[in-house]
Amino acid sequence: MSGMGVYLNLDVPNMKDIDVYIKHGGYQALEKALKEMQPSQVTDMVKASGLRGRGGAGFPTGVKWGFVPANINPKYVVCNCDESEPGTFKDRKIIEHNPHMLIEGIIIAAYAIGAVKAFAYLRGEFAFGAKVLQSAVDQAYARGYLGKSILGSNFSLDMVVHRGAGAYICGEESAQLESLEGKRGYPRLRPPFPAVSGVYAKPTLINNCETLSTVPLIVKNGAEWYSKWGTEKSKGTRAYSLSGHVNKPGTYDLPMNTTLRQLIDEYGGGVPGGKKVKAVIPGGSSAAMLPASMLDTPIAFDELTAAGSMGGSGAVVVMDEDTDIVRATLRIHEFYREESCGKCTPCREGTFWLVQILERIAHGGGMPGDVEKLLDICSQIGGRAFCLLADGAIPCIISSIKYFREEYDYYIQHGHSMYADREIAEAAR
């Protein structure tokens, strides 16, 4: 079955080969941009399309491109392929299956802002993806899509495929630039922002893999074509990563007015065993979970924010009615404790403290006042840390307490989960 958006021609074998890519219309957008458009016109088109960042923050992409100053050189493009947000696996499919689409998007973005070199920063675990992307880059050089005087124009670009080495924090923009410079991935103080002072203190455009992979589609088909899909403030389509308790987990590129219920039932085949949905995380584990009553929310930025969560990375994780919410929350928070870079106290100490209390509750040592303490710790982390990893480390627990307080209370009162008692009661029947 053929996809749409960045998964167009998803089922075509060997799309990583440049001849197959060109046969399916590849590099036509680049040709159009170089031969028919000024760099600023490319930026205007991306602005008009309404494309918003697909990494997690959802910042308007064209606006970000516009922040890069014209008259400071050299300039760089960094493509953020560090995909590490739990539940997210959409970029990996682009890199391994359709790397030329990503390369084409990077070249067009570099043309728009006047960059001389582009780096694709892949998470270290994507060893295979890095090989595939490097082969594709070599092919692009051989055909004249990279290197000097691309397609006979006076625009030249070099591209480097760079692997990280295992650190969620390196998906954070400023930490990624530190890592690219060969240092520990500690976030930077902003301002200055990467657009003005990025890698090597030079103007840098840093965008997510899916965001840049969308650019050739927009340039080829036009801004109106792209903006006819989606909601008012979330234009276009996005690649949702569907996982957890569903029959057909996978990546689905769909218009952004798709609701959680539609994604789970119509595309995801519903919950295994005919069970009911208990809670859904709609945008990666840094997004607050939503209860089943909110399944008709469109999976779009503003709509999810209004519902108390966020669009995030578009990773939809489904938890069925038999999920022990306290244990699932504990597992999610172990991730943030593991990945906290350690630079600032609220995150470093706070993530450890939250897990310590959650572990105690889950293992039968919960005490009255623990839930209030958890919420208090969250209030000392949120908005008070050096970067947004910390702000992503608290919505899960806050929302789990908001919607499933009774599970915490049961643990604290009885020393075990309500599911343990239910199983015993059912077995006795």
Place this chain on the structure above:
Amino acid sequence: MITPEVADRIRAAIAKYPSARSAVLPALHIVQETYGWVPKEAQADVANLIGITSGEVSQVVSFYYMYFQKPVGKRVIKVCQSISCYLRGSDPIIDYLKKKLNVQAGETTPDGEFTLLVVECLASCGSAPVLQVNDDYYENLTYDKIDRILAGTEKSAAQLQLEYDEKGVEIPGLYSNYSGPGTVPEAGS
């Protein structure tokens, strides 16, 4: 400590970047590919080639979890335990491996063949539960599959994808949006 060939590969990596220090991570990957881990002497060699202090190299080695500071088994098994894999049965998988290999997480088998690690999200959530053996992904795990992985007879996700690219043969879960049966692993399934 590093061979002239490894040094040449590192020099080639350095040449790609406007600043030599950017090559620290690639250089350490080259060292670990060659020796299986990153010995202190190799870190000093990397520092010399790049032109920075060995402290500046070792702080990178200790920050990024993929670099091993001690020798590890020939095959390092990394099982994902993040939320999507957890919901689809990563805990039974981890317990199964601990029993089969007779080690705790973080330990190496006495014959030096396997190291068992528990890691965070590997970006393969649609085909959970998932593990890596060194750089290779193995997805949609069942206990039987794990037995075959340990025996070395199971194809990795990359091998399946390359087969698809060559032959165009539909592999369930790889390129359709559907990635496999929706049950947690049962013994023998």
